[in-house]
Amino acid sequence: MKIRREIIFTKPAAATLPEKLARAVARQSSLYREVVAEKEEILRHKWFMSERAGRDVGITLATLDWITHHRTGWRKSWRRKNAALGSD
Incomplete structure (x- = not known):
């Protein structure tokens, strides 16, 4: 008689949400919006x-330069503007 061994993997609770709902929730978070806005600023900086x-x-040099010279001021400004909008 053979013993059949199975491992059942369960998804974390967040993964059980429908994919569209999970994406919608993520897009509502202020952290997600900040990261997207930061990426856009880096791409703009790369262009300049x-x-x-x-x-x-190249993106690496532009990112390092932007972080070194502009990130702190940009973040303060971005957070100030978005705090007024009532973000989480």
Whole structure:
């Protein structure tokens, strides 16, 4: 007689939500919105740097430069604006 062993994997509670609902909830979070806005700012910064250099400077250099020179001020400003909107 063979013993059949099965491992049952269960999904975490959050994973049981329908995918569309989970995405909708994530989009409502202020952290998600901040990360998306930050990414857009980095891409804009990359464009400006590339225009000045006359070549594509790459996302890594642009990200490091933006974090070093602009992130702190941008974050304070972004959070101040979004706190007024009543974000979580």
